[in-house]
Structure formats: structure tokens, C-alpha cells
Amino acid sequence: MDTLPVASGGAADPLTPAQLRELYSLMVAVRHLDRSAIAWQRQGIIPGYAPELGQEAAQVGSGYAVDTTRDFVFPTYREMGVARTMGVDMVAYMSTHKATWHGGLYDPLKSRLAPIQAVVAGSVLHAVGWAHGQTLDQKDGVAMTYFGDGASSQGDVHEALNFAAVMKAPVVFFVQNNGWAISVPTERQVAGGSVAARAAGYGMPALQIDGDDVVAVLGATRRAFAHARAGNGPVLIEAMTYRRGPHSTSDDPGRYRTLDEERDGAGADPLERFRQRLLADGIADEAFFAEALAAAKAEEEQIRTGIQALASRPGTEMFDLVFQETTPALQAQAANWREESEHV
Amino acid sequence: MDTLPVASGGAADPLTPAQLRELYSLMVAVRHLDRSAIAWQRQGIIPGYAPELGQEAAQVGSGYAVDTTRDFVFPTYREMGVARTMGVDMVAYMSTHKATWHGGLYDPLKSRLAPIQAVVAGSVLHAVGWAHGQTLDQKDGVAMTYFGDGASSQGDVHEALNFAAVMKAPVVFFVQNNGWAISVPTERQVAGGSVAARAAGYGMPALQIDGDDVVAVLGATRRAFAHARAGNGPVLIEAMTYRRGPHSTSDDPGRYRTLDEERDGAGADPLERFRQRLLADGIADEAFFAEALAAAKAEEEQIRTGIQALASRPGTEMFDLVFQETTPALQAQAANWREESEHV
Amino acid sequence: MSNSILESVDAAGDSTPGRTGTSAGTPASTIVMSMQQALNRALDEVLAENPKAVIFGEDCGQLGGVFRITDGLQAKHGAQRVFDTPLAESGILGMSVGLAMAGFHPIPEVQFDGFAYPAINQIVCQIARMNYRSRGTLPMPITLRVPSFGGIRAPEHHGESLEALFAHVPGLKVVSPSNPHEAYHLLKYAATRPDPVIFMEPKSRYWQKGEVNLAHGEAGAGSPTGAKVMREGRHLTLVAWGAMVARCLQVAELAAEDGIDIEVLDLRWLKPIDAEALAASVRKTRRAVVVHEAPLTSGLGAEVAQLITQSCFDTLRAPVERVTGFDVPYPSGDLEDEYIPNIDRILFGIQRVLEYKRG
Amino acid sequence: MSNSILESVDAAGDSTPGRTGTSAGTPASTIVMSMQQALNRALDEVLAENPKAVIFGEDCGQLGGVFRITDGLQAKHGAQRVFDTPLAESGILGMSVGLAMAGFHPIPEVQFDGFAYPAINQIVCQIARMNYRSRGTLPMPITLRVPSFGGIRAPEHHGESLEALFAHVPGLKVVSPSNPHEAYHLLKYAATRPDPVIFMEPKSRYWQKGEVNLAHGEAGAGSPTGAKVMREGRHLTLVAWGAMVARCLQVAELAAEDGIDIEVLDLRWLKPIDAEALAASVRKTRRAVVVHEAPLTSGLGAEVAQLITQSCFDTLRAPVERVTGFDVPYPSGDLEDEYIPNIDRILFGIQRVLEYKRG
Numbered sequence A, B: 001m002d003t004l005p006v007a008s009g010g011a012a013d014p015l016t017p018a019q020l021r022e023l024y025s026l027m028v029a030v031r032h033l034d035r036s037a038i039a040w041q042r043q044g045i046i047p048g049y050a051p052e053l054g055q056e057a058a059q060v061g062s063g064y065a066v067d068t069t070r071d072f073v074f075p076t077y078r079e080m081g082v083a084r085t086m087g088v089d090m091v092a093y094m095s096t097h098k099a100t101w102h103g104g105l106y107d108p109l110k111s112r113l114a115p116i117q118a119v120v121a122g123s124v125l126h127a128v129g130w131a132h133g134q135t136l137d138q139k140d141g142v143a144m145t146y147f148g149d150g151a152s153s154q155g156d157v158h159e160a161l162n163f164a165a166v167m168k169a170p171v172v173f174f175v176q177n178n179g180w181a182i183s184v185p186t187e188r189q190v191a192g193g194s195v196a197a198r199a200a201g202y203g204m205p206a207l208q209i210d211g212d213d214v215v216a217v218l219g220a221t222r223r224a225f226a227h228a229r230a231g232n233g234p235v236l237i238e239a240m241t242y243r244r245g246p247h248s249t250s251d252d253p254g255r256y257r258t259l260d261e262e263r264d265g266a267g268a269d270p271l272e273r274f275r276q277r278l279l280a281d282g283i284a285d286e287a288f289f290a291e292a293l294a295a296a297k298a299e300e301e302q303i304r305t306g307i308q309a310l311a312s313r314p315g316t317e318m319f320d321l322v323f324q325e326t327t328p329a330l331q332a333q334a335a336n337w338r339e340e341s342e343h344v
Numbered sequence C, D: 001m002s003n004s005i006l007e008s009v010d011a012a013g014d015s016t017p018g019r020t021g022t023s024a025g026t027p028a029s030t031i032v033m034s035m036q037q038a039l040n041r042a043l044d045e046v047l048a049e050n051p052k053a054v055i056f057g058e059d060c061g062q063l064g065g066v067f068r069i070t071d072g073l074q075a076k077h078g079a080q081r082v083f084d085t086p087l088a089e090s091g092i093l094g095m096s097v098g099l100a101m102a103g104f105h106p107i108p109e110v111q112f113d114g115f116a117y118p119a120i121n122q123i124v125c126q127i128a129r130m131n132y133r134s135r136g137t138l139p140m141p142i143t144l145r146v147p148s149f150g151g152i153r154a155p156e157h158h159g160e161s162l163e164a165l166f167a168h169v170p171g172l173k174v175v176s177p178s179n180p181h182e183a184y185h186l187l188k189y190a191a192t193r194p195d196p197v198i199f200m201e202p203k204s205r206y207w208q209k210g211e212v213n214l215a216h217g218e219a220g221a222g223s224p225t226g227a228k229v230m231r232e233g234r235h236l237t238l239v240a241w242g243a244m245v246a247r248c249l250q251v252a253e254l255a256a257e258d259g260i261d262i263e264v265l266d267l268r269w270l271k272p273i274d275a276e277a278l279a280a281s282v283r284k285t286r287r288a289v290v291v292h293e294a295p296l297t298s299g300l301g302a303e304v305a306q307l308i309t310q311s312c313f314d315t316l317r318a319p320v321e322r323v324t325g326f327d328v329p330y331p332s333g334d335l336e337d338e339y340i341p342n343i344d345r346i347l348f349g350i351q352r353v354l355e356y357k358r359g
């Protein structure tokens, strides 16, 4: 499905070999970090994690379209690949999974990535507000908000689509339809079968794309950004992909899908697909792939070291970060806490 | 717009002359009662009212399709015409506008009309739950829920459409698009311009109809009921109409629309249109119209007398109707209230 | 109320006369206006002073809001600064979060108290937490105006008191003005803060006129954050907020006829609560009654009573009484006078406290 | 904790020994199981006994819920009785209203406490009011299960305590079990009531095992509606609910080593609150501390404290203390032990009460 008017400008320009190789390197880095994070959880380094295995193309491809000098991205809890692609400090990002700080330790303003959001569909409306702010300020930034097939059932998503379309806000709604919301498959979640099909009801253009083809994802996202940036209003992209792993490290997919179903649903691995394509097109060779993997491993080691070294935040932050202007009552509680916890 | 498969069975049968005359009588009764209620408010008989002027065809036509032996209807605060058509006790219905009891004094179970609902979109999900109950009970009742163009912006409407479609629940979503949500016109409320257009995104059939043509409304509603009753799932009907009066007796439409705009937007009066048609088709004559009006006047007088005679409910009901099983704390409060209010 | 009440009153240490003197000539900057006008004026000034302030909600624009609080503001400041949204409260509040992240100071309106519920998720999980979650990098300077409380014979869900809910939510501040002067100053103060403030407007008081001293910091403006003694007294403290303050002042006048000298404390800030003002007043009067419209159980009256008990345990001559709405859904107009604390019920509460004898 | 505390304890009138005897032989119908198993069993029996009972929510069906409370129930009772819904809490609760109107007894699940917020509008404005609005013709026998409270190092919004909010809403009843036995009996009781009950499950206790005496009304089952003394004591009453009951029992053991004899009252029903049980206990012990995980301000602890103060004003030797979560958003795992009342903080609270001296 593609109801987005054909892009003008450079949005549809072909990618350079260097860009293609960069996409691959990002996908390998994300894949490796993601797999490692599961291992970290098993080893007790972090208490939990929500893997994005299989969604690397969707995340790297879309994140690559972001212009971090002016755009702003609103993730869920599963967009590690987007964060990495946008250049976010990954120790600071992963700290949320170490239970150091909800939302993560990275600076959302500098990194242009809103704090990690645990409420399903919680930040979709934020993107609309931020984008409308661009209109009011006569700036040309675009907001991109991520959500899942499950999240699409939330009322807030409808309100956000309608607000954005009524206000012609520059928002890209990026849906990763990974087939599952924990144990519930898309067909019992999304009536009609497609989130992208909903856009027409708001007079909003939409694209339903192969979310496992990183080049297609990047192309679609660029087109959507160009459309929104030009003042034409919001766009919805539904990237069809598959959650190959468990919902989170506490989930047991064996209770609701068989390995056969998993294999059939997942199709070809997006990373392997892209590798074959680069090989076939002569854009990269085995040496490059080996190098990319080595870099990913080095990177993961560095991040792991950082995560292991990460100390707990001081308890005073519980009190000091509630408000910009603290209150006497809160300060009294902080003092009481300090007394009772430190002088025992 | 009409994406509802052509009806089988008698749903599309033509109406008999007697039925057509009954529809007219109902519309006149509703029109007269509605106008009178505004007068009652001006006279201090009731503190407030939400007129349905101009929506008689939409309300009478849809309400006429209900089978009160098995269906159930979920109104908003503006469906006086539906209530009247369904044969609800109108003193009990109007009591809500006398501030006697929120929800009204009629028996929702017997009348098959849920209590009056003041939360915009508040009861749309209730219809889905009730309808799913029919599925579970293997019964063939259909739920019809009313809501406005403004209400369509609420997240609950989306959740209801999606739930109903996923569960194939027998629900008729009846939208009265009367052009306004208080002061906000449909074009700044409903992105894309049509609520009916949203249905496709849920794989749900929909009809956008002339809501000022009572025969068209009844025909569409019958088709929708037949579809839902046959186990084919929900249907959405968007009846295009116009709120000719103020939002409520406290509203001042002069602040947001001119009389010219009002006239243009409203088009021909649905009651007058129907009268001309009955005349032209030789189904009714002036004598019949005069009789219908006289009956409407007599009815209004009776209802007004009933409303004027209506006493306040005893304060004990505040406490006694909270729960099926009251609590000691609540009974203590009731005792305290009785002591302090009656023995002063 | 029987005179026997007085007999049980033991003289309080303080000898201040029962009423504050306000009869002296009004300053030049004092104008008589309704609370609706005072709020409208405050918003007008906020828009003029802060180019990043934006007002929006259902019917806020051309209509000026169903209570006309934003009357004329769209015409004056433009449809970019003051605008209507689609009819969806979660949308309004969720959008506020994004605007705040983009550097704006949103001043959204929820049309009536009861329609804050559809937005509670965005208020509690997003607005109240974003500053915390983002470690102070994404402040939420959002001033949410909520026409609140009952007393106007309105339809269902148009007479609710949500202060206990809001006050319990970490990350929110909550305030309610009791008269036009308070309304003007508290709204101007709230709408210039870097933190989210829930601004609860007592809708039954919108059309009551009163003197507003516009000059900030002048006599009468008082502290923008604390509670405020609206009437001094020696025998008992009545604690109230919103529309109940005026009612408590009436009660105090009536009680004075029986020689009972009541102090009326307008709590104003419902979060954070001015615990010091509560303590100071009750240390003097040694008795307290807290009055609110919300249901009794788990209402803010419990917090106020407990704060008083904690700070004045030795001084208190009787347990703090609560005179509140009942644990029932807010009733229809015919019964609302039975539900909202009326003068008699407040007097009975006072009587219970004054007549309390240790067992 | 210093021994000086004991010095300030004046002997209470009652001479009951500090512990209830439970060492006697367990009855035949007593089984050791976890709270998860007890809840699962209760639901299984409710489904079997009432053909109109239906269970639904996110992942309740095949998965058996993320906490496995509904494990195996779909397989046993069919996908019509136990089913997954789309991911929308307002939808789940709104649908419950319609099912109740159609004669069903819905037992919906909200996956985690923090995700009740999107459904608050349906809970407060619809579920809690439909019986009232319809004048008793449309009862709402809805049992809403909410895995609640913190302590499991979960992500944001997975450790919230909403009891103060729920308890304030007229038309709702609220209950929380503290152990497997309570869980089994309270859920069976709640799920057979004709009124809406919010059932708050202490998720940190799901996997703790305990004895469940299945026989209804047998010794140990106790009253299904009141509070329950979990440990008798003479010097001070600790009031708690949910996961905090077990912690308070630990504290009582520790305090006993210093000769301080603490009574632990499991409140169980958070609305209506068993005011008589509070009064009876504190009239005996003359001192009380209330403990909860929720933030302090406007928390249910204020209501409990005020109820105690009202009924025991003359007896109380010190103001009731509250040991609670702070007025901050529930923090991330690393800090949750700092946030949730821990043993030390509860002991400090006890100390403050025991050492209180009238000024």
C-alpha cells in the first residue's frame, strides 16, 4: 500500500555504496548488541531486556532518515536499534535495562530521542504536540513516533492520528508491525489486518512496506519526512516485520507459538538478506562483513564494560528530579530519608 | 458511501403507508416536545436541555429499526427522539433535564435504552460489551450506540470499533454528524471529513447517509441490524444532519456561526421535507398532519404536567443506590445525613 | 445551633479580634471584577508576557470556552496562540507534553472536572513524570485549567472534585483560588512556573464579584504559594479551598453571633500543602474542622486532618472533624444541596468539635 | 534501634501474648501453595460455579497472563470464557460494563497497576456509577484484577499503588490480599459480589508459598469483609495491606527482640475500611503506625490515621505515624529499596511513636 504522493527533491535518491555499507554496519552492531543484552540478562548483568531481534532493518532504516539537527524521535521500549542509529550514547541508553533510571541516562534534548517510554502508545501524542510546536515556531523539524501493532489498539493512537491530520502536524507515525503483542497475534489485535489502512480514514497518506528490507524502509521514511517537512502534514508507515525473539527476557513464546510457526512467520532474516544483496550487488565483501562484525563485538564489549561499571544513582535524585522548583514538603521527606537511610 | 453488502431478507422491504404516517407522527411529536422543552427551560420548569432540533429524521428513523424485545440502545444526552420512538416513558426520560436523577428515571432494562450518558463517547464501548454478551449467550440481539461527530475524536470510539470488529460483535455504530461539537465544526474535528470513512480501516462496512431523510435512515438502519444480527459483525452508519439549535440551553451559537451559515448548513427541514413527500405520494393529507400536531401537543402537555408534578427524589437514595450491597461506612454517613438534615 | 457550644469553648491564648480589617480605602490598583474576568485578565497578561504560552482545549477559541474564561483571547492573540482542539482530553494533554518538550508553556483547558478522567493517563504517567524521567532535561511547564467542583445544577460529571487524586500524584502541584483576587494572582503565578500545575477553578464562583488588587506583592496579594488566613479567630480553625471558603466565611459570621470566633484558612495550594500555616492556626485555636465537597473517604480532608494532628497533637482539644461530600456519586441538581457541605452541616461539625469531651 | 524505646512504653491493659498460635495441626483442607496458585484456583472455581463469569484482558488466554494467574483456564473452560482482548485498557473496562449489563460477571485483568490509568474514565465514570445512575437496575458485578505495588525491579509504571485513588471513588470496593490464604478467599468472595470490586494483587508476593485452608468459614478463613489481626500485640499497632503485611510481621519479630510487642493488622478491605477493627486494636495498644508503598501525600494512610484518631483520640499516646513511599514517582529498580518502606524505616516510625512525649 502506498498512498503517499511521489516524492519531490532528493528523498528518493539512490543510496551510495558507503551509505549501504554503513547501514549494514549499523545492523550488525544492533544485532550483536541485542543478542548480547540477552546474554547479559542471563548472566545477571541486567535484570531484564526487550529484544528487537528481526527488527533491525525497520529500526536502522527508519532511524537513518532522521536529521538530528532538527528532528525529534519518540521511541517505545524496543527501539534500541533506532537509538544506536541516531548515535545515542549506548551505555546511557542501556542503563534503563540495568534498572538504573527509567527512561535512560542519555540526554533526550541533545540526542533528539525522547526518554524510553514504557506505556504502550504513551508518547504518540507527544510527537503530535512537538510537531505542532514546529508549526507554531515556523521551524522545519519533523517528529517521528514509533509504536507497535499492539499499541495501535490504544485510544491515544487514534487521538494522535486525528489531531495530527486536523492540524497538519509534521509527524511520521512509524508502526513496527512485528506480528505480536506479547502473546496476541496481529490478526486478533488489528481489525482489518493493517494499521496503514487506518490512515485513509483520516485523510492521511500511508505506506505499508517490507520492514525487513532496510533500503525500502529508509526510502519510505525519507519520503515521509520530505512530505511532512514540506508542510503537507503527517504520514503513517507500517513496516511489516517479525518479533523473532521473546517479548522480553521474562517471556516464554513457547506457550503461544510453535517453532514452526515462528520460522514461517519470520521469513528470511533481514540482516542475512541485506548481506546477500550487498554481496550480489558487489557493494561489500566478506572482509567487510568480518570487519563490521569485529567492530560490533568491540563496541558491545565497551558498552558492557560501561554498563557493568555503572553505579546506582544516588537516592537524593529521587527527590531532586521531581520538580524544577522543589517543595518544602519534598525536601523534608528527602532530609528524613537521608537521616534514616544513611545514619542507621 | 455504502460498503455494506446488499441486504438479504426483509430489511430493504418498502414501508407501508401506515408505517410512513407513524414515522411522521413520531417526528412531529419529537419536534414539538423538543421545542417545548426549550420553552420549559425559559419558564424555569427545567434547568437545562440539549435540543435535537433538525435531527428528528436521524433519531426517529434509526430508533424505529430497534426491536425492543431483543435489541439494546446506548444513547448520549441528545437522543430524546430515539427514546420517544422506542416508546420510553417520556416523563421519566425528561426527568434528567429537571435535574431529578442523572441518567433519567426510566427503567433501562425494560425500555431497552441505557441510561442517559453525559460522557462524550462514554457508552460506545458498553454497546460492544453488551453485543459480545449476545454472542456468548448465542442470542440474536443487536446493540446500537449513538455518538456525535465530536465524540468520534475520543479514543474510546477507536477502541470500540476495533474491539467490535475483532470480535465480530453485533453492534450498529450510529453517528449523527450534525456538523458541530458545541462551537467546533466537523472540518476541524474529523480529519478526512467523514466518520464513515474510518470504518474501512477496521474492515467494517459503513454507510454514509442523508440523515435528514427519515426513510433513508430507517432503511439503512434496518440493513445494518440485519447484517449484525446475521452474525456478520458490526456496521457503522454516519447520518449527515445539522444541529439547528444551540448545543444546549446555555449555549450561544451566535458567537461561532452566523444565521446565514446556519441556514446554508442546515438545508431543508427534515420534518417539512417528509411532509411534502407524504403529500406528493398521496400517503397523508393536511387533516392527518393537523391531527398529528394536535396529538403531539396533547402529549407534550401531559409530559409537561408530569414533569411539573415530579417531586425531588428523597435524599436517602443518594446512599441507597450506590451499591447492591451497602456498606457500614455508607450507612453511617446516611444516618448522619438524616440526623443533620431532618432534625435541624 | 445551641448556645451550649460556647460553654465548652475555653478561651484561647490569642486575643486578636475576629475579623481582619479590610475596610480601609482600597489602593488605586484595585478593581472589582468577577472571577471569570480575573482569570481572563490573567490569561491575557500571560499571553502578552510570554510568547511561548499557548492556550487550547475544547471550544477555547472563538467561543471563549463554555465559561468564557478565554473570551476574546483568540481575537486578540491570534489563532496560533489560542485554539480549539478536537474533542479528546487525552489528546489535549498528550499534545501538551510534546509542546512543553518543544519549549512551549501550554495552558490547556479541560472543559469540566469529570472530563479530566479520560486524560488521567497522560497527566499521571506523562506530565507528572517527564521532568523526572528525563532527569530534568524536559521540564513540563503545563498549567492545566480545570473548572471544578459542584453547585451549579449541571449534568452528570460536571460537578466533580478531583483534588485528592491530583494531590496524590508525585510531580504535580495543585492549586485552587477562592475569590477573584486569588484567581488572578494564583493563575498568573501558576502559569509562569516551570512545573505542571493543576489549576482547579471553583465554577460556582465564576460570576461572583470581588476586589482584585492587581499590583503584585502589594498588601493583599500575600504569598503566592502558602495558605492564607481569610478571617482570624480564636476558637476553631475552618480549613477549606475553592468554593467552600466563601461558605466557611459565612459560617464564621453566623457562629460569631453565638460568640464563637472562627478562623478561616484558605488552603489555596492543595499540593504542596502549607503544613506550617495549618500548624500555626491550630496551635492557636486548638480545634479544627476541614471542609470539602469531595467524598469523605480518602479525600484531601484526611491529609489535612492528619497533618494537623501530627503537628498539634498536644494542643488539639478534639479530633479534627471532616465535613465533606458523602461517599456517593455526585448527585443530580435536586440533591446537590444535600450533598455539598451546607451551612448546617458545617455548624454541626463545629459543634461536635467544640462539645468534644475527653472520655 | 535503641533499647530506650522500651522505656517509654507504658504497659498496655491487655496481657495477650504477642503471637497467635498457628502451630496446632493443620486441618485436612489445608494446602501449601503460592499466591499465584491460590488465585488461579479461586478463578478456576469461580468459572466452574458461575456460568456467567468471564475472564479477559491482555494475554489472559493462551499465555495465562504475564503472571500466569489465569494459567490453564482457557484450556479448561474454553475461549468463550477466558479470552484475550486487543491491547486497550479502556476498551477492556468499557466492554466489562456492557457485559455486566447483559448479565455477565466480568473478571477483567489490567496487566499492571500503571496501566489502569488509561481505563480510569471507564472505571470512575461508568463502572462505579452505573448501578447508581440506573437506580439499581444495572448492577456492575465486575471484579477487576490489578497486579499491584512494587518490589520486583520492573520497568516504569509496573510498580504503582493506586489504592488511594480507587478508595476515593464512590461506587467501588477495594481489597488486597496479603498471603495465599487471603488471596484464595478474598478473590472467591469478591468475584461473587454484585458490586464492582478492585482486587489489588501484591505482585511481589505471587511466588511466596503459604498455607491455604480451602474450607470456607473454617478457622482461619475469618470474616471475608473486615480487617484481620495477623499478630497480636500490646504496645503498638502496625496497619498495612498487600505486600507490606509480611514486612510488618518481620518488623514485629525484630521489635519483639527488644521487648516491644507489636500488633499487626492486615486491613484487607481498603474500601470500605474496617474502622471498628482499627479502633479495637488501637484502643488496646494506644499507638499506631500505618505503612504503605504509595506516596505519602493524600495516600490511604491519611485516611487510616484519621479514622484511628477520630475513634481513639483520648487513648492515643502519640500521633499516628505514617511510613510510606515518598512523594516521588516510583523509581527504577536500583532505587526501589530506598523508596518502599523498609524494615529500618518502619522501625524508625515505631520509635518515633514510642518515644513521643507530650510537649
Ligand SMILES: Cc1ncc(C[n+]2csc(CCOP(=O)(O)OP(=O)(O)O)c2C)c(N)n1
Residues within 6 Å of the ligand: A078, A118, A119, A120, A121, A147, A148, A149, A150, A151, A152, A178, A180, A181, A182, A243, A247, D058, D087, D111, D115, D118
Ligand atoms: C498501556 C499499556 N498497557 C499494557 C502494557 C504491557 N505491555 C507492554 S508491551 C505490550 C505489548 C506491546 O505490543 P506491541 O505494541 O505490538 O509492541 P511490541 O512489544 O511488539 O514491540 C504490553 C501489553 C503497557 N506497557 N502499556
Ligand SMILES: Cc1ncc(C[n+]2csc(CCOP(=O)(O)OP(=O)(O)O)c2C)c(N)n1
Residues within 6 Å of the ligand: B078, B118, B119, B120, B121, B147, B148, B149, B150, B151, B152, B178, B180, B181, B182, B243, B247, C058, C087, C111, C115, C118
Ligand atoms: C469526555 C467529554 N468531554 C467533554 C464533554 C463536554 N461536551 C459535552 S457535549 C460536547 C460536544 C459533543 O459534540 P458531538 O459529539 O458532535 O455531539 P452533539 O453535541 O453534536 O450531539 C462536549 C465537548 C463531555 N460531555 N464529555
Ligand SMILES: [Mg+2]
Residues within 6 Å of the ligand: A148, A149, A150, A176, A177, A178, A179, A180, A181, A182, A243
Ligand atoms: Mg508488536
Ligand SMILES: [Mg+2]
Residues within 6 Å of the ligand: B148, B149, B150, B176, B177, B178, B179, B180, B181, B182, B243
Ligand atoms: Mg455534533
